[in-house]
Amino acid sequence: MSDIRAILTDIEGTTSSIDFVKDVLFPYARTHLPAYVETHADTPEVQHWLHEAAKEAGFVEASRTEIIDLLVRWIDEDRKSTALKALQGMIWREGYESGAYVSHMYPEVAARLRAWHEQGLALYVYSSGSVPAQKLLFGYSENGDLTPLFSGYFDTQTGHKREVDSYRRIAEAIGLPPAQVLFLSDIREELDAARTAGMRTTQLVRPPQPLSENGHPAVADFDAIAP
């Protein structure tokens, strides 16, 4: 993998546990979303994302309560809605800044990211969490502020994670040939799309899942990756 110049990493299931997202972030957003929307509904940003959520749901007309109920339902479904993820990011900021939680990082991730950064590799994030939510997650990690290690962030405003063109757009934005970018994720369909776009891929199969390859090089942790 010596021609790798950049690493693009997923978050949930890759740098951080699915349990942290499902058991900490999502419940926090679900609890605080109704009050947050009610108290911030007059801000342009919240108005924009409420409108986008209603459009995504096909609502012609909907009350604020109906949209709030829709968003809460989407949280329960883990729907990768760009509008929901944007609103979640705003709510999660309050949780991080209040000290309600810090983000989970698997034990080897921070040290490995630092090593890759010192090695001269450019590090990027691609997650269905919004870019602000990504910056918060790496800014308030249990290993401190990791954001200085990253050169850029991508979310589903670039494109959805199972779409090939999303990875073509990311490689173009990074300014590298796709073959010089290594994409790390836990989800096979995301890795398939990245490889079709020409990227190198490695699947994170975190214990207790048994390590097995299904079309991509598979590792149990970042220490087993040699870019």
Ligand SMILES: CSCCC(=O)C(=O)COP(=O)(O)O
């Ligand atoms: C950026 S923290 C919240 C992550 C999130 O909402 C999510 O769905 C992450 O999914 P992914 O595997 O795309 O990182």
Ligand SMILES: [Mg+2]
């Ligand atoms: Mg993931």
